[in-house]
Amino acid sequence: MLQIKDKKCSIARFLITKDMLTVKNVEFAYNQANSFRFPDFTCQKGEHWLIMGASGCGKTTLLHLLAGLLRPSKGTILVDGIELNSLTNSQTDAIRGKQIGIVFQKHYFIQSLTVAENLSITRYLNGLKITKQEIQDLLDRFNIGGKMHSRPNELSQGELQRLSIARAMINNPSVIIADEPTSSLDDKHCVEAITLLRQQAEKTESALVIVTHDQRLHPFFTNSTQLNNAKQ
Amino acid sequence: MNIFTISYKNLRAKPLSTVLNLVLFATGIFIISFLLLIKNQFENHFEKNIAGVNLVVGAKGSPLQLILSSIYHVDYPTGNIKLADAEKLKQNPLVKQTIPLALGDNYQGFRIVGTNHDYAKLHKGELYKGCLWKIDFDVTIGAKVAKDAQLKIGDHFAGVHGFMAEGGDKHNEFQYHVTGIFNETGTVLDQLILTNVSSVWQIHSHHHHHDGDADADADEDDEHGHHEESIAGEHHEEADTAREITSLLVFYRNPMGAISLPRNINKQTNMQAASPVVEMNRLYSLMGIGIQSINLIAFVIILISGFSIFISLFNSMKERKYELALMRVMGGGKTKLFTIVILEGLLIAVTGFIVGFVLSRVGMLAISSYAESNFHYSMGNLFNAKDDLVLLLVSIVVGFTASLLPAIKAMRTDISKTLAE
Numbered sequence: 001m002l003q004i005k006d007k008k009c010s011i012a013r014f015l016i017t018k019d020m021l022t023v024k025n026v027e028f029a030y031n032q033a034n035s036f037r038f039p040d041f042t043c044q045k046g047e048h049w050l051i052m053g054a055s056g057c058g059k060t061t062l063l064h065l066l067a068g069l070l071r072p073s074k075g076t077i078l079v080d081g082i083e084l085n086s087l088t089n090s091q092t093d094a095i096r097g098k099q100i101g102i103v104f105q106k107h108y109f110i111q112s113l114t115v116a117e118n119l120s121i122t123r124y125l126n127g128l129k130i131t132k133q134e135i136q137d138l139l140d141r142f143n144i145g146g147k148m149h150s151r152p153n154e155l156s157q158g159e160l161q162r163l164s165i166a167r168a169m170i171n172n173p174s175v176i177i178a179d180e181p182t183s184s185l186d187d188k189h190c191v192e193a194i195t196l197l198r199q200q201a202e203k204t205e206s207a208l209v210i211v212t213h214d215q216r217l218h219p220f221f222t223n224s225t226q227l228n229n230a231k232q
Numbered sequence: 233m234n235i236f237t238i239s240y241k242n243l244r245a246k247p248l249s250t251v252l253n254l255v256l257f258a259t260g261i262f263i264i265s266f267l268l269l270i271k272n273q274f275e276n277h278f279e280k281n282i283a284g285v286n287l288v289v290g291a292k293g294s295p296l297q298l299i300l301s302s303i304y305h306v307d308y309p310t311g312n313i314k315l316a317d318a319e320k321l322k323q324n325p326l327v328k329q330t331i332p333l334a335l336g337d338n339y340q341g342f343r344i345v346g347t348n349h350d351y352a353k354l355h356k357g358e359l360y361k362g363c364l365w366k367i368d369f370d371v372t373i374g375a376k377v378a379k380d381a382q383l384k385i386g387d388h389f390a391g392v393h394g395f396m397a398e399g400g401d402k403h404n405e406f407q408y409h410v411t412g413i414f415n416e417t418g419t420v421l422d423q424l425i426l427t428n429v430s431s432v433w434q435i436h437s438h439h440h441h442h443d444g445d446a447d448a449d450a451d452e453d454d455e456h457g458h459h460e461e462s463i464a465g466e467h468h469e470e471a472d473t474a475r476e477i478t479s480l481l482v483f484y485r486n487p488m489g490a491i492s493l494p495r496n497i498n499k500q501t502n503m504q505a506a507s508p509v510v511e512m513n514r515l516y517s518l519m520g521i522g523i524q525s526i527n528l529i530a531f532v533i534i535l536i537s538g539f540s541i542f543i544s545l546f547n548s549m550k551e552r553k554y555e556l557a558l559m560r561v562m563g564g565g566k567t568k569l570f571t572i573v574i575l576e577g578l579l580i581a582v583t584g585f586i587v588g589f590v591l592s593r594v595g596m597l598a599i600s601s602y603a604e605s606n607f608h609y610s611m612g613n614l615f616n617a618k619d620d621l622v623l624l625l626v627s628i629v630v631g632f633t634a635s636l637l638p639a640i641k642a643m644r645t646d647i648s649k650t651l652a653e
Contacts, residue, residue: 060652067561069648090565097563104651108558112245113238120233125564167562 018045019078020207021066021175026075028061035073038062039225045174048198048208050217053227059211060105062227063179066209067100068092080174097126101168101206103178103197107160109152115139115163116148122170130170142166142196161185161193169200176201178210182217194220235568239575242548249544253580254587256537257630261588261623262595263530267523268619269596275516278304281420282508283354286489289313289321289497290479295506296515302333302479303508305343305420308395309335312476313503321480321497326489331481334432337391337403342377344391344408344425346432346477352414354481355421361385362412368431372412374422383410391435406435433475538630541580545573545638556642557650570643577635578628585627589620 021043029035036058043049053059064070065077068084077084079099084092109118116135123130139145142162147155155163161181168176178197182190194210194217201208210217218224243250281304290298291311300307315332322330331354334346345351349364352372362385364372373383383389388407394400408427416422482505484490490507497505549556556569 064648064652069561069651093560093563093565096561102561106554108554108651110238110555110558112241117233117237117241121238121559122562124233125559125562125568171563 019043020045020047020080021209022076022078023062023066024076024078026062026065026072026077028058028065028070029073030061036061038065038075038227041223041225043175043207043209043223045207046202046205047223048201048221049210050221050224051209051211051227052213052215052218052224053211054213057227059213059227060179063102063177063211066175066177067102068096094126097122098171099174101171101173101176103164103168103176103181105180105183107152107157107164109160109163111152114149114151115144115155118152118163119167119170122167126171128171138166138170141200157184158189158192161189162196165193165197165200169204169206172204173206175207175209178208178212180212180214181210182214183212187216190214190216235571235575239572239579242552242572243576243579246544246548249548250580253537253541253544254584256533256540257581257584257627258587258591260530260534260537261585261627262591263533264527265589265592265620265623266595267526267530268616268623269592270599271523272616272619273596278512280418281355282512283419284483285354285481285508286484287482287494287505287507288479289318289482289503289505292502292504295504296511298479298504298506299508299511301335302481303420305335305345305424309478310504312478313480315475315477317501317503318477318480321482324493326485326493327482328485329483332429332477333479333481334429334476335395335478336432336436337393338395338397338400339377339389339391339408339425340381341395341397342374342381342423342425343395344371344427344432346427346429348428351481352421352426355417355419357414357417357421360413360415362410364412365427366411368428368434369406369408370411370431371408371425371427372414373410373425374414375416376422377425378413383413385410385413403435406431429477534626534630537584538581538634541577541631541634542637545577545635546641549573549638549641553645553650556645557647560645560647561651566643569645570639573639573642574632574635577638578631581627581631581634582624585624589623 019042023038023042024040026038026040027035028038038058041049041051051059051062061070065072066079068077068079068087071085079095082095084095087095110121113121116132116139119135119138120130136145136148139148142165144155144159144162144166147159147163152160152163165178165181168178176197181197182193185193197208197210198220210221285303288298288302290302290309291313293310297307298310301309318330318332321327329350331347331350333351335343337344352364357372357374359372360375362372373381377383381389387410389410390402390404390407392398392400392402408425408431414421482489482493484493494505494507497503559569560566
């Protein structure tokens with residue numbers, strides 16, 4: 001895997017030095033009647049992109065493609081210079097775990113584990129370690145330091161949202177993708193959430209891609225693309 | 233945080249179904265382990281106490297009863313045989329050695345056995361203190377007798393007729409004298425009081441004059457209150473023909489003995505010959521049916537518990553499919569997910585095994601203290617490495633098999649589909 005990475009990296013460095021996420025001619029088909037074509041875009045290191053689209057135009061599909069959960073039927077997706085399609089399943093698992101942080105629309109957590117354990121398992125699954133202090137610092141950064149030993153079901157929606165973001169950041173990923181992070185929030189919390197996401201992404205210089213239909217997010221982004229009439 | 237913690241926390245999150253599975257599994261293991269312990273205990277005990285005796289010759293009756301009374305000292309003797317008849321057997325060229333046994337009395341439930349010094353050698357009885365019996369009414373006692381009846385060297389005591397501690401007549405006019413105490417041997421010797429045959433004869437001789445009944449007869453109605461007039465010397469003059477013993481332990485000179493000797497004795501004399509090995513095997517096969525059916529029930533319980541583990545895991549996979557997909561998204565490989573679920577099954581199985589294992593030992597200790605106080609039977613050796621290992625392996629196989637399908641299901645979770653729902 002390292003060899004592939006090195007090879008791809010050298011090619012990537014030669015062509016476009018700081019590209020973190022590249023989508024090129026990507027198409028995906030669940031079946032003949034249900035297929036999508038996605039606009040090309042490139043997200044550079046530290047750049048923030050907004051991908052807008054109405055329901056059913058393939059937002060979640062695109063997010064799953066970017067995360068390597070689905071494989072495109074055509075085209076290429078490069079994460080930090082590595083083409084996802086060229087990797088085996090377990091290599092994709094490893095890349096996804098270490099390089100990509102995902103904030104889901106629904107707040108999925110492992111209910112049998114505490115907040116701190118939910119964070120440390122993310123490290124563990126990628127063969128990384130984390131100290132209690134590091135977890136505490138991270139939670140403090142997201143203003144949920146007091147909830148370290150609570151269960152996910154004891155947290156409020158806003159706290160879960162922040163925990164989701166914290167978890168996406170924990171491995172210092174090069175790319176953070178968020179699926180509708182604000183759609184269920186009121187205006188005040190919407191601003192809070194998007195500010196937090198942007199702040200934290202800036203801190204780690206990660207590329208941030210937000211896939212949403214929430215028009216309120218427009219003013220915060222300079223780079224945006226529209227998933228329009230994506231259905232063929 | 234490691235894979236083990238995740239499995240453990242998942243089980244902890246569902247206390248009710250986890251406890252149910254544990255209880256089922258532990259019950260199955262407990263029953264099997266307990267039965268195995270008892271079976272081993274008895275087999276050990278039985279084999280050890282046979283001590284190479286090839287044949288027991290005694291009065292006609294139940295052969296099993298003869299073995300139980302003469303080898304294990306648990307049942308009542310079948311009656312008496314004439315010493316003269318027994319002596320004749322000694323002359324048989326197929327016989328290497330014989331040891332006479334004269335039973336009939338007890339002291340605080342411990343049987344008084346009239347025999348010769350060979351009987352002590354047979355059970356490898358080494359003296360802890362004092363010496364072996366020399367003259368009439370000298371006794372050498374087993375370790376357990378010394379401990380429980382609190383007898384010391386130099387003590388005197390009177391035997392009680394029969395084999396029950398209470399209820400028999402006391403032979404007050406004859407006092408036994410303790411001359412030696414054996415080391416603990418782990419055999420029946422620990423619970424016996426050994427003396428010479430002639431002491432037993434003297435105590436019971438009065439009886440012969442009246443009704444000629446068996447010395448060792450268990451009949452509690454025997455009249456034994458008239459010994460005051462008896463004088464020890466008188467009995468020594470009695471003709472050998474009138475003398476009786478309870479049984480004779482016989483050792484063959486060579487394997488040929490097994491072929492002809494028992495048949496000849498059973499056919500041609502009014503005595504009975506019984507082989508300890510044959511009789512004990514007969515007893516095992518009788519007990520075996522019972523033990524096997526209980527074993528079968530226990531295995532069915534373990535299977536049901538395996539099935540129950542399977543169902544709980546399978547159901548929890550449905551509930552946890554988002555969590556499983558999430559772990560995959562966070563970088564967890566398929567093998568890790570597989571291992572987590574397999575570990576959950578194994579954790580229940582192995583914990584169940586440990587609980588059942590410990591319970592069976594506790595149960596055994598309880599039984600053994602009961603048996604010790606009631607039958608003077610002590611049981612040791614709570615471990616049988618081979619059986620325990622087999623049982624542990626069975627547990628692991630059941631735990632693994634039960635969690636295999638759920639684990640495969642977990643491994644095959646379609647992340648994208650699950651998260652898009």
